[in-house]
Structures are given as structure tokens and as C-alpha cells.
Amino acid sequence: MPKPLNIVLLSYHNQNGGAGIACGRLAEALKKAGHQINYLVQEKTGNDESIALNNSPVKKAMRWLRFILERLAYLPFEKNKAVRFLFNPGKFGQDLSQHPLIQQADIIHMHWVNFGMLSVQNIKQLLDTGKPIYWTLHDMWAFTGGCHHSGECLNFQASCGNCQEFIKNPSTNDLSHQIWQKKFKAFQASNLHIITCSDWLKERAMSSSILKNQPIQSIPNVIDTEQFKPSDKGKAKKTLGLDPSKKHILFVAMRVNAPKKGFSYLEKALQGLDKTTTELIVVGNAQDLPELHLKAHVLGHISSPEKMIQIYQAADVFVTPSLEENLPNTIMEAMACGTPCVGFKIGGIPEMIDHAVNGYVAEYQSSGDLTKGLSWTLANAPEAAARHKAESSYAEAIIAAKHVNFYTHVG
Template identity: 40%
Template sequence: MKILHINQSDETGGAAVAAVRLLEALRNHGAEAEMLVLEGGSDDSAIHSMVKNKWSRILRKVKFAAEVFSFVPFEKNSRQRFAFSSGRFGYDISENPLVKQADVLHLHWINQGFLSLNDLNKLIHTGKPIVWTLHDTWAFTGGCHYPGTCGGFTSTCGNCPLLKSPGSNDLSALQHLRKEKMYANASITFVGCSNWMKQMADRSSLVRKDLKHSVRHVFNTIDTELFKPADKGKVRAELGLPVDKKLLLFGAANTTDPRKGTIHLLRALKHLNARDPNLKNELELMAFGKNIDAFAHELPFVMHPFHTVKSQERMVHLYQAADLFVLPSMQDNLPNTVVESMSAGVPVVGFDIGGVPEMIMHQENGFLTAPGEWKDLAEGIIYVLGNGTVLGENARKFAESHFAPDAVARKYVDIYQSVAGG
């Protein structure tokens, strides 16, 4: 059975990381799996990039710009420009040899100029069974990637809070209707990375209206032999970090994305500093991701910046050097940062949102608090620093039992066999 994974990238974004890890796990398990991406940076022979030369790169940029700017007349707030995808521009891959050869098409994240709604419809009309891992909610909403408190996706969408002129027949309602018509005769099996995402998909009218659309739940996988605990002193020395400090780690693809909650982390750290100014001599912050310099001047503690980390080995070392990872996200599915941190034996302090409580057991392998409660987030930091050894050991055990590559690969193979009738 040939499985083709389809994702916008093999490098950029959490979905890309999760998809590539799953591809590797499936191939190591013996599955015949390959991946098609719009533009790739990997030298893996199983990953095929559509962008291969100067002109195809120019075309990719044009389609990306067209997709983004087509939404500008509808957007309510430019800061949330990428919170909604209209799916107007993309590539028709239905005639691609890899698609034609595949027995099952496995979709991941397909937005920002990769697959338009028309392109998705053409894939559906190939008649091939589709498995779609839900890295966010776009597949079953009128266009948003995270609905927040909006429940419109459970009916017909419309009156979208992300749009400048919300109404019963706004862009979200029209796109919801298009998807409803597209999905009507489609064979799609959705897979939530978290049970939280699965439950939202189950509530979606786009899924409920057709019994063909089942929803499963499978955690993302990780190489637990790569992301594992190590001697902190040795790793810190290699990274040029202090060996005698408590080090907090924070990071995201884009740290200024409001959804990532950087403002709550800043408030928590300022609260800790006000409560005990001597913590400046004991506590420091490691940060990675885009735009970390934007908040550095507000920090009451020394920050060690790592910016965008492209090397997986270096990312492993950051976790291994840390005493804890802080996740102040207000909306998230199954963050790779939590999976990676736990596998490295580093406990996580975070808000009780999305799929996070499915991984973090309060005061057992980390610390959970109510969303937005930054004072409690600060208390969680202190608690974990005082109980880090036991919490870290429990985090590692959880990762080994839930994220191990072979176990995740087996679950997906079972899904492939069920949808392909094999």
C-alpha cells in the first residue's frame, strides 16, 4: 500500500515537523510512504518538492502573495491576517505522478498558496481515500485556523469575528457551504492530534453531516532516542550557558503571535521579580523563535536568545539544558514543544487549553493552570523548579509510552488499512 503525505513544507511550522516525524516513523515501521511538499529543504529521497528552480520559486511567492492579499479586504485586524485562510490560490496536484500512484492520500497542512479549495476538490474527485491529520481547525471551519470562543463551525459559520464585515452570508459562511458540498461525496477520515481537536471535529457540521467522515485520535510522534535527557552541565557548557542558574525555556515559531501568549509569560516573570528581586541571581530565560527581540527589553531576567533554530540536534540541546519549559499559549492543539520537552525529561508549565491537559498531568509531570492566569503561571514556575527531578522523570515516562514512533505508526497503518479496505 502506497501512502502519500501532502504538506505545505517539510521544514516550516509545527505541522511540517510532525508530518516529517510521522513519515520517518512509518517508513521505519515498513510502510511504503512518501511526502509531497510545495517547497522543501530536506535531502530525504522520500520527500519530493514541487519548487525546484528559480521560476518555480517566483511562482510560489506570487501564489502566496495572491492568497494573502486576497484576504486583506475582508480582514478585521492585520495582526490576525494568518488566522484565516480563504483557499483561493494554489496548485492542482491531482495529476501529479505521486498522487496517481498513491493508494491513500494523507493531508496535513495545505494552506498559504499550496492547495486552494478548487485544488482540494480535485483531489477528492480522484476517488482515493483521504486521511487528514488536523493540525488546526481549518479543515472543518469556514476558514479560521482556531475558532477561539466562536462556535459557528458547529452549524453554518457566518458572523465570523475575524472578518471586517461579519454577517450571515460572509466569507466564512460561503466557504463553509463550499466545503459542505465538496465533502458530501468524499471519503475523508480526519485524525485529531489531540482528543480536544477530535472532539471539536466531531462537533463540526461539516463532519457530522456525512457518516463517511469518521474522526480518529492519534498523538504526534517523536524520536524518543534523540529527544532524551542528558547531562545538563555538559550541554550548557557546549551552548555557552551558565551551569549554576535555573534556566526557563520558552519558544514558538512566531513569539509575537497573540495565540502564543507571550504577554502572559512577561506578566508572570515580572510578578516573580516583584515578589522576590533576588531571583535575578538565580533565574534566567532561554528563548527561541521569530521576533524574540521584540520583548527582550521588557524582561526582568537575563535572556539567552537562540532565534530561529533549524537544527534538530541544537533544538534537542536547548531542551536538555533547561530546567523547565513554559507554554503560555492561549490556543493550541498538541504543541510539538510540549512533546519535545517531555521526551527530553523536562517538565512543562502551561495553561489548561487545547490538547495540553492530555499530556501534562498537574503536579505529576508538570503544572497546569487556568487560561490567562499569569500569577498562577508564576506559581507553577516556582513549583516545578522545586520538584523538577520527579516531574521530569514522569514526563519522560509519559513520552515513552505515548509518543514512541512505532506505536504511533501502527495506529496510522490500521487507519490506512481500514480506509483502503486492506
């Protein structure tokens, strides 16, 4: 075993959101691998071992103020309300470079650090310590002029500017170009190493003007396959009050009506399924859910991991019709529970779902192909293949070893 490392992980949140959950799981995997882990977060919930940076009334007030100031900095430029939280200027944050745990660390490993946690300047301050800095990207923000996902726009390959999607008055020297300039100057450091959760995001980072000269490694997120595991499907259905004689399709989203979650495509796809044998399970905020072809069991927000595992175990197929994704934790969780998955051919999804092996990869934005994928998966029930994918690709020991290898051979 390599020499134990002193690693500090930085994340906005410890339990909320995909990036926070992924960082927390990595912290646990690295700890199990024998390394000393300190996990600093901007906002903490629950009772895990993460350390809240803002643990007093004054610091909590400052955290909230930084968040507000970050929004206000963008407000005069935002194209419309729909993009308000999809673009971050990276102007406000806190200097952590002198924090005792940062000073003692062998490795500093950042994850999602926006919303007033770290500004572009604060990230440069960490780089200026000279310590090896690793940054797991959960979206594109590190190499764009402020957006988290650029869609079809490729301006990040040059110098941003003329931002049609997020800026009210696009121009050559608009806010996106100004932010790009700051990042380009700040992130050209020899001690910066990039980790992406998918090959798709790695290719985008490698093609970016900001990060193309940095070491970039693709390492997927991690899942505890001893916690997320299959169980008796019929028993799980009965416990949840579901009919064991029916097939159940699971859809999960924090907000079901968020446009990028693609529920409208699923709504159309469900029309091609037999409503006498198939039902839908919806987890998340499902206000204004339309009348659907299939009977829907709306379970609302689920905060208990044990309850969520039970839901995965009860489902016959998990579907994610998202229009933008990196490497969804939900697919990983479903597969670990032996539930095959269906999703669109976008982002990192085709890397997770092996087409017609452990699920089905549908053509992008094709409700018809989504119907075909759900039908194929329900008919073939590749549950063992789904579990094998999780065990062979995302298990704790595997992912921890990949991170340590990158720490020790590049840092």
C-alpha cells in the same frame, strides 16, 4: 506485520512550522515501519527525502503567485492586518489528482495544505479519485469558514457567517459563510477520513457541521525518542555558557511578541520567582524583548536540531503560555529530553502535561498560577515522568501503528 502500504503525504513545508515538522516525522516513522513513503511539499528546505512540487523557476514563480492571489482574495474582506495570515479563503492551489505518485498510491494523507498549495476545489479533485484520503488537522481550517482557530466563536457548528473576528463587514452571507458552503459541498465524501492531533480538536471537528459525519480519529504527533533524549544537564548548561548552579526556564516561539504566544503572561509570572537562583532562556525572534525580572539568555532562531536538543537538555522546565494550541511539538520535544513542562489549560496542552506528574497545567490566562506551576516544577523536577510520557505516548513505533490501524480498518 500488515501488508506494506504505498502512502503519499502532502504538506506545505517539510521542515518549517509545527505542521511541516510533524508531517516529516510521521513520514520517517511510517518508513521505519516498512511502508513505501512519498512526501510531496509545496516548499522545500534542507536535504531530506521530501519531493518539491515546485522545483523549477517557473513553478516557483507560480507558487509565489498563488500565495499572493490567496492573500489578495481575502484582502477586501479582512478586518485588520492582525488577522491577515489567520484566515485563508482556499481559493487558489494546484490540481494534484493526476500526479503519478498520487495515481499509484494506496493512501493519500494530507496535512497542512494552505497558502496556495491546495484550494477547496483541489481537495475535492483528490477526493474524486476515489482513493482513501486521510487528512491530519493541525488547526480548525478544514471545518470553518476560513479561519484557522475560531477562539470562542462556535459558528462552525452551524454555517459560519456573521464572522466578527476576521471579516470587516460581517453578515449572514459574508465571505466566511460562502467558504463554508463550498467546503460543506466538497467535503461530504465517503473516502474522507479525519485525524486530529489532540482530543480537543477531535471534539471540535465532531461538533462541526462540515465534518461531523466523517470518521474522526485522534492520533498525536510523533517524536524520535532516540534523537530527542536526556543528557547530563550540568554539561549541557556549561556547553551553552549557562551557570550550572542556576535553574533555567525555557521559552520557545518563532516570534516572541506574537500575542497568541502569551509572553506577557510569562513576563508577569516570572516576577514571582527568585532572580538569584533562576534564569530564562529564550529561543526565537525576540526583538523588543522587555526588561524582565529574571536574567534572560536570548539565543535567537535555532535551525539545528542538535543545538535545540542541547537547549532542551539544559533547561530545568519548559514553559508554553500560549493562548491557542493544538498539540505543540515543543512540549513533546522537551519531554523526550526529560524536561518537565508548564502550560495553560487550553487546547491539547492538558492532554500532554499530566498535572503535577510530569509538569503543571495552569489555569488559563492566570499569571499567578503560572508562577505556582513553575515553582512546583522546579522544586519537584519530575524529569523521569516527562521522559516516560514521551516514550509511552509519542514514540515512532506507537504512532506509526496507530496510523496504519486507521488506514487499514477504516479506509
